[in-house]
Amino acid sequence: MAREEALLSTEIVNRGIESSGPDAGSLTFSVRVRRRLPDFVQSVNLKYVKLGYHYLISHAIYLATIPVLVVVFSAEVGSISREGLWNFLWEDTARYDLVTLLAFFGVLVFTLSVYFMSKPRSIYLIDFACYRPDDELKVSKEDYIELARKSGKFDEGSLEFQKRILQSSGIGDETYMPKSVWLPENCSTMKEGRAEASEVIFAALDELFEKCRIRAKDVGILVVNCSLFNPTPSISAMIVNHYKMRGNILSFNLGGMGCSAGIIAIDLARDMLQANPNNYAVVVSTEMVAFNWYPGSKRSMLIPNCYFRMGCSAVLLSNRRPDFRRAKYRLEHIVRTHKGADDRSFRCVYQEEDERSFKGLSISKDLMEVGGDALKTNITTLGPLVLPFSEQLLFFATLVKKQLFGGKDASKPYIPDYKLAFEHFCVHAASKTVIDELQRNLGLSEKNVEASRMTLHRFGNTSSSSIWYELAYLEGKERVKRGDRVWQLAFGSGFKCNSVVWRSMRRSRRPSRNNPWLDCLDRYPVPL
Template sequence: MSNMAGEQHLLSTEIVNRGIESSGPDAGSLTFSVRVRRRLPDFVQSVNLKYVKLGYHYLINHGIYLATIPLLVLVFSAEVGSLSREELWRKIWDSTTRYDLATVLAFLGVFVFTLSVYFMSRPRPIYLLDFACFKPDDELKVTKDQFIEHARKSGKFEEPSLEFMKRIVDSSGMGDETYVPRSIAAPENTATMKEGRDEASTVMFGALDELFEKSRIRPKDVGILVVNCSIFNPTPSLSAMIINHYKMRGNILSFNLGGMGCSAGIIGLDLARDMLQANPNNYAVVVSTEMVAYNWYPGKERSMLIPNCFFRMGCSAVLLSNRRRDYRRAKYRLEHIVRTHKGADDRSFRSVYQEEDSQKFKGLRISKDLAEIGGDALKTNITTLGPLVLPFSEQLIFFATLIWRHMFGGGSKGDQAPTHPKPYIPDYKLAFEHFCVHAASKTVLNELQRNLELSEKNMEPSRATLHRFGNISSSSIWYELAYLEAKEKVKRGDRIWQLTFGSGFKCNSAVWKSVRRVKRPSRNNPWLDCLERYPQQEI
């Protein structure tokens, strides 16, 4: 009974009237069907204390010097709190005249040395100078009906599969202006190296051309290049394609990340940050994309047809710098990255799994438990992130109620199951001004909004991106940030939370702080031609 109660919040039921039975022993009677839908777990139901401790461990590792401030305040207060102003000045004068010049110089030397060690040991600030989001040509734009017609024209799908995909697309939250490659309507196989390279060169070079134009950085100035694409991984690599196309320098540090899902954009960002910390006075470019045609599944299995319905063309390119003099022209400073990996659990590992079906067609199989698995990874990630970003008042209330719950909330009454007081869930809206949540689907965004208690305004960039561009995998968080910039919502000092999740199963967070007010760009922004239509009430 207790197990059933624990699982109840993961499910939602819907009773559907199917009409009157026409034959059989129940002829003439009403018939009903019950649909059971899995939901993200409520974060308020259980919070693992070890992830709270992990968050504080990150905080201590990255800011242990903060612990010395209260100590110095206490010591200084105890020393001078009981003294009058005249006594304080007399005490300072007596202490300075008591020591000779050598002692004073030695003290100053130790002070300067300690201060130098502190500043030298601090990690270099990582600045985001600019970024670009690729916008395909209008001839690749499709409505939802046109998308189904393209699939029908290819001759690869039977009518039940087409009907299933139509239902998914209609309820996905996507609009009628997303982009797909021409090849998906072709009867030939689209998962070829030629098609993959053609699409990769279109989206990657389009985003990079725009980035270099906006930032006025030459390709030869880039010292670090990170490319992430999950499904399409040719030889030579995608990073090598970019180096060859732009004739980049021979000592560039290049990396190509494959198979890491929709959360790979922040993984690439984390790798670029580490490389910038180890290589001073440098620029890094992170390219995030996915190849739609190469991932096109032509089979019958419904769990493998779902990716066909959601993924669309897109690519982002981000320029980072560790040069302190770039502060004046930077847009954002990287504050935190927190990564969570649930791959040790077999169910999480197989939740998004590439394999062949019974007909030997290759595709991505989506587990029916994906919502539950994703919710668990998300809960772990935000619990770890909390101590790094939440105001002290929120942390204090949260930690106190959590300890109270673990120590005194386990009592039971008679035959009833143990009752646990609901823990206090911090208000993340106090930690961030803007939210860029990976636009996976309408259902996922609804559940995230419910669990994190976010407003429609908080979810506006994610819903607009899903509606206008679809699920564009790891690049979606940058289209969302471009939306915020186009709306001129980013002010100096604003904090932006980018949240992604993907196969493995992984959930990753990146936190940025705006170093200046970002004005609406006059060009090179994918939202400029449709900005007045958003937000839309129906999305």
């Protein structure tokens, strides 16, 4: 019972004066019960702490062995004088020492060779592009309700529910939606899906190729992620066909993996670049709004209609050493967490049909709790890789204290300050509630979550591409400096929570063009 109470917040709302009935003239109130993220940083699973350190020391054996071998080898050589070296090499009495010296030298060379052969190649992010639709596709919250009413697809109860969701969503009046969703006929067709995919993806890729000054035929690896629209031939095949890419390109199409699939796509591209040297990889992240539009009246399936908006990102990665000079970022870490083994986590975001056979995405009331558990696991694993030693020491001190003394009087685990590990945060702009709870639990400042809030306000929830609109915001504000660390955090159906960490290679400059925020950057941040 206490656990349930911790996950609920109660809000009493004055609904005004009752106009008729037995209670006429009296004040009426309604009580809203809202689920919130649990205080997941207050309870720690040691299994995931160990997993994080396992990632950290995977190559540490070489880093520990090489200095020892160097010291021993130097001591052996340094102890021999010039005259003694001649005797050491030619007299029979020195044969044993010569064998020892050569053995140490051989082990040193072997260890160095294994280390450099097993060390992953550096992966560079050359640049990225975010699609910005035409202004004629802008839809304000008021226009949304009016257009939805005129479409004839929703009853008054459904319209009122969507209106309440929009008012508290954190979404502004300049987000973009396809015109087809407002037509009376069905918009969830393959034709509409392909039309929207062609519009958003090709525009983003055209911009990327122009910014990076490369040809489509130079790309050796293509990874596309779109969760709910998966035609045949695939979207990746659409791209290959449109740009006439080379025949030996390694293409992949990820479907059904939710809003965190953008980081999964980066992870796949990284693995492919490790296996294919001197190559370029393009990662495209998007979602089709019209194809996933729900025209029914089931409340849990109407929520995605209110949040999801048009968007697409295209990212160029490289493992070519010459690209070190022009790259924007270097890939540091990727940590992925999957909670799909738990049935409740598996079904908290679920595509299904309602009683009228209308297809849609159903959002469970358990989403906040499930998301909190996945996030707790992810950041617990990520912590040892990125946190300063002082933070890890304080964390373990309080953790050991709790293990030794236990009980209610034991101190809570020390909550690491992730602001010491990262200069910039790009948290998936899912909803205002999610951003609020993440800020509270991680102890982030308003400036830390500014990019997420403003992206939600300006572009809405663009699914897996939202973290790139956030990074474009930070670059547009010229906040990213050389050496800064950027944490992109996303979560989605499955249930999955994924993190990627980038290191900035150069200072960002105010863009003259090709930035989705260019026409409105001076107006942001806006008060919410």
